[in-house]
Amino acid sequence: MPGGSIATGLKQSREHGPAGPVFLRFGRGHMQSLQEAIGNCRREVAGARDREAARARQEEYQAQVRRRAQERAAKGGLTEEGQLVKAVLGQDPVHGRRPAHIS
Incomplete structure (x- = not known):
């Protein structure tokens, strides 16, 4: 953090x-x-900004995935739970059988 205090000693300086x-x-x-002790404020701020942007992108992506699943469900497709059953079990939750391409 900016403004942090640091200390050293002659013994450590002589040794290293x-x-x-x-x-x-x-x-x-x-x-x-x-x-390392004094840090780089600009790099730390840039890193925090990058992490926040990545988090926001991930949240937007997740919201987009949810919206698409809801749209599919509204059009008569599988619900989110049905998609999960299909993904985990490889089984069509509506008809109770495995798709032909999964053996």
Whole structure:
């Protein structure tokens, strides 16, 4: 997070060098390199934005799948439960038999 505090000591710096895991960011339980300890705010914000966009796309896709299933059911197709039975059992829930292409 921006504004976090970090600390280091001469012993760690001598052992690992300035590029090594010699910095402790308060609130974390392990040593980090300077770049890891200070973070990259822009990358973190971009990553959060990308995750939110992916979540929104997934929700829209799921809503679209539900709408299509409801439209099919309204036209006399299988209900969502019927589609599930067909997918899991390979059996037509209306006629109680397996489709010819499944043996």
